[in-house]
Amino acid sequence: MSLIKRKPQRRVAVIGAGLSLFMRRALDTGKELAYYAASQALQTAGIRLKDIQAVVMATAPDAFDGVHMKGEWLLDGAGGVGKPYLRAYVGGGSGVFSIISGWMMVASGLFDLVLVVAEEKMSSCQPHPQGAFLTIFDHTIERPLGPNLLWIFSLEQQRYMAAYGIRNEDIALVSVKNKHNALAHPAAQVAAHLTVKDILDSDVVAWPVHRLMVSPISDGAAAVVLASEQVARRLSDRPIWIQGVGWCLDTSYWGNRDLAYPRYVEKAAWMAYEMAGVTEPRKQIHVAEPYDPFAYKELHHLEGLQLADRGQAPEDLARGRFDRTGELPSCPSGGLMGVGNPIAAAGLMKICELFWQLRREAGARQVPGNPERGVAQAWGDLMQIGTVAVLGVR
Amino acid sequence: MTRKSITNVSQARVWRGTMPVQYLYTAGVAGERFFQTLRRKGVFAVTTCAECQVTYLPPRLYCERCFADLSGAWAEVAPSGRVHTYTVVHEDQDGRPLDPPQVVAFVRIDGTSGGLIGRLLHLRPQDVQVEMPVDAVLAPPRRRRGGMDDITGFAPRRVLPRRRTP
Ligand SMILES: [Zn+2]
Numbered sequence: 374m375s376l377i378k379r380k381p382q383r384r385v386a387v388i389g390a391g392l393s394l395f396m397r398r399a400l401d402t403g404k405e406l407a408y409y410a411a412s413q414a415l416q417t418a419g420i421r422l423k424d425i426q427a428v429v430m431a432t433a434p435d436a437f438d439g440v441h442m443k444g445e446w447l448l449d450g451a452g453g454v455g456k457p458y459l460r461a462y463v464g465g466g467s468g469v470f471s472i473i474s475g476w477m478m479v480a481s482g483l484f485d486l487v488l489v490v491a492e493e494k495m496s497s498c499q500p501h502p503q504g505a506f507l508t509i510f511d512h513t514i515e516r517p518l519g520p521n522l523l524w525i526f527s528l529e530q531q532r533y534m535a536a537y538g539i540r541n542e543d544i545a546l547v548s549v550k551n552k553h554n555a556l557a558h559p560a561a562q563v564a565a566h567l568t569v570k571d572i573l574d575s576d577v578v579a580w581p582v583h584r585l586m587v588s589p590i591s592d593g594a595a596a597v598v599l600a601s602e603q604v605a606r607r608l609s610d611r612p613i614w615i616q617g618v619g620w621c622l623d624t625s626y627w628g629n630r631d632l633a634y635p636r637y638v639e640k641a642a643w644m645a646y647e648m649a650g651v652t653e654p655r656k657q658i659h660v661a662e663p664y665d666p667f668a669y670k671e672l673h674h675l676e677g678l679q680l681a682d683r684g685q686a687p688e689d690l691a692r693g694r695f696d697r698t699g700e701l702p703s704c705p706s707g708g709l710m711g712v713g714n715p716i717a718a719a720g721l722m723k724i725c726e727l728f729w730q731l732r733r734e735a736g737a738r739q740v741p742g743n744p745e746r747g748v749a750q751a752w753g754d755l756m757q758i759g760t761v762a763v764l765g766v767r
Numbered sequence: 768m769t770r771k772s773i774t775n776v777s778q779a780r781v782w783r784g785t786m787p788v789q790y791l792y793t794a795g796v797a798g799e800r801f802f803q804t805l806r807r808k809g810v811f812a813v814t815t816c817a818e819c820q821v822t823y824l825p826p827r828l829y830c831e832r833c834f835a836d837l838s839g840a841w842a843e844v845a846p847s848g849r850v851h852t853y854t855v856v857h858e859d860q861d862g863r864p865l866d867p868p869q870v871v872a873f874v875r876i877d878g879t880s881g882g883l884i885g886r887l888l889h890l891r892p893q894d895v896q897v898e899m900p901v902d903a904v905l906a907p908p909r910r911r912r913g914g915m916d917d918i919t920g921f922a923p924r925r926v927l928p929r930r931r932t933p
Pocket residue numbers: 816818819820830831832833834835
């Protein structure tokens with residue numbers, strides 16, 4: 374069954390990208406971080422703020438920055454003053470959803486040049502940003518137990534392991550790969566040379582999740598410039614095209630979801646693939662940036678994205694298939710586990726990485742060969758959304 | 768990328784602030800019936816969409832798949848199920864160590880499409896197994912107040928299984 378009514382006629386390209394450093398606590402405010410990333414994206418696109426017709430800002434829960442209605446508060450840092458401005462918000466999925474929202478603005482014919490910015494300043498939230506998540510659970514059924522996000526992820530990882538007979542060592546390899554990949558990323562916060570033993574020797578947060586299987590608390594911002602086909606061809610000699618977008622939400626009751634397999638990611642991926650004309654993802658996708666806030670999540674998401682068989686991603690990882698020089702490089706940026714996880718900005722960082730990889734501007738992180746098409750994915754809301762974008766050189 | 772310098776983070780002075788608001792929540796129409804049933808009878812009230820073949824626990828007033836009205840589609844099930852997955856929590860929500868660690872499970876309730884999270888009681892962390900049968904441990908009837916606290920947790924099922932739906 375087709376997931377889209379018809380393929381949109383107006384093509385949209387990414388023509389510039391920018392990123393702040395990701396770090397534990399920035400002196401810079403969220404607005405300032407957004408400004409760094411946005412002004413770099415404009416600069417690399419060769420345009421100025423006055424050329425931008427509309428702005429999308431993605432930023433996750435207000436409780437992180439501790440500013441209620443922070444989308445509005447961040448307006449000036451995102452370059453949105455005096456322009457049509459939209460806060461794109463689907464929790465952790467917001468980073469990739471931000472270019473989906475910007476894509477809609479350009480594909481619809483409303484605008485030719487749209488600036489997309491994502492920001493998060495998690496260090497403000499005390500004593501730990503976990504606290505901001507206590508109120509996402511059902512106030513009557515779940516909250517009396519005092520659940521936090523780590524419980525839910527640990528429960529999900531445990532179910533994934535039990536369903537397919539996966540060992541914690543297999544999952545720890547994700548941390549090893551991504552923290553290693555991040556050594557080549559100039560914005561990285563938690564890059565390191567580590568072994569599986571180092572990962573499993575770190576403290577248990579909520580078994581089976583160890584400290585080094587969790588992405589860090591980060592401040593940071595990312596931005597891209599989107600252009601219509603005509604404008605992109607005028608401004609850029611190497612536009613990177615948004616070939617397909619997709620998103621899907623599963624039930625808000627996490628107890629009613631399939632914890633071993635993210636069906637909503639699969640549905641979002643097929644929507645994007647259908648739009649992009651991708652029928653055999655494993656052959657037609659050359660580089661992937663799946664969302665990896667927790668080590669097991671990259672594997673979960675690679676399976677949902679149809680880039681590995683169900684329960685087989687750990688085995689593929691172990692034999693090097695997802696290494697930067699492997700058959701299908703996954704998180705060559707270093708991902709959230711290595712570069713850092715300022716929530717919405719981390720998702721858009723993945724789009725920036727595809728932009729650089731497909732233009733072969735990724736420097737020491739460049740994947741070999743001539744990658745022509747990549748997929749980026751983020752995940753969030755109440756652990757129920759998949760947001761997917763397929764980018765390519767044509 | 769990252770051309771503009773970002774300043775020395777060690778000198779970032781901070782200001783304290785809170786967002787001081789409090790809330791009064793209702794359990795909802797379906798939630799109220801669930802808790803009153805739990806308080807009076809010690810069983811779980813659920814709703815079923817016959818068309819979608821889904822039995823909702825926690826119960827819902829409508830089917831989220833087809834939007835059918837389920838306000839007349841109530842049933843009751845025994846508070847028993849299977850450990851679908853579990854975790855051993857070593858630190859609290861503020862990152863402080865928990866000693867001893869707590870075992871928390873998601874329990875799929877028999878005869879339903881859903882389940883509940885709860886503490887696992889009367890067993891050691893190393894003895895927990897996925898799919899092991901458990902029964903809810905409820906507060907004594909006179910101490911139940913019609914809230915989640917009425918469920919103390921879940922414990923391994925006794926050798927002789929209890930009778931199903933009363
Ligand atoms: Zn139904």
